[in-house]
Amino acid sequence: EYNKLQDQIQIIHDDLKNMPEKLGHNRYDVVTCNPPYFKTPKQTEQNMNEHLRIARHEIHCTLEDVISVSSKLLKQGGKAALVHRPGRLLEIFELMKAYQIEPKRVQFVYPKQGKESNTILVEGIKGGR
Template sequence: MKSKDKPQERLDDLLIDNMKLWQRTDQFCFAIDAVILAHFPKFHEKRSYADLGTGTGVIPLLMTTRGAKQITAIEVNPLMAELAARNVILNKKEAYIEVVEADYCQLVGSPWVGRFDGLVINPPYFNALQGKPPDTVDVSLARHETNYTLGDIAQSAARLVKYRGQVWWIYGAERLVDLLVALRAVKLEPKRIRFVHSFPNTKAKLVLVESTKGGQVGMLTEAPLYIYEQPNVYSEEVRSWYERN
């Protein structure tokens, strides 16, 4: 449903927990990878979390349905930060989610260093030379390493998370080595990995990685996640995310 007052906005149904989400057609809109990432960690109500580069706030909203109750949603784009704040209010999640307009790569010193028990992050999948250039600068920032490299992003995550805290990532499978190298360089040890396929018998397009700050060497490879069992039909696992509500 489009907004009469703001024609570039539309209201989408998340189909989970009766939540809805305002999005802008001229900005980066969430896709299934956000839903997948929100279902990868195990959340605890007494632990603090942050979503780095929250966009519309979709991942924190989904996190609240899975037990998280202390979430900081950080977004550098003022338009998206304002939209995320409105989505939090729309879904009556103000008690659980705080939206902060900031560049998470520039958050240094107190009270940010080592502040969070866990972080979720859906970083840009492409470096500056990869992929088709988006139509707008804002969308480019969400998709490409325009201002910061993957190493910069990993370093920022390592700074914000507590010792022994966890950082959960979703990333393009073809750049998995880049991600693992970047994580090890900042002592975010990869501990759990899961490949994401569109269909069975197709190559993985995405990968989920759980890393622990100061963790011991040793990584568990989980069974693959298939998004669809056939065209336009979600797999049993993905359907369960929606059907449990």
């Protein structure tokens, strides 16, 4: 509404795992996601703010859920794009391959010159070689 795009954007408030049935299988050219970065922490390490805890940690959906659902939604040749953490790059590649998404591009993002990367952008193609 702020950007006057309410006629162009539809917000769906639902569980990610319901999206293939709700939106259709093999229909989309691109699926983009910024999933929770961290595996579920021990109770003592969890953020007290419930919204931050859910956004940052795999409480309601896992990395595998995100990649599995992305694969179901994508057409053959469609692209999946994720924003994540470098420490999970190998896991991302393994899961993408397990769900027929071939990793194609990786961009490391650095917070400052001389600092280590703290974010990665990963793109894969469903059914790619």
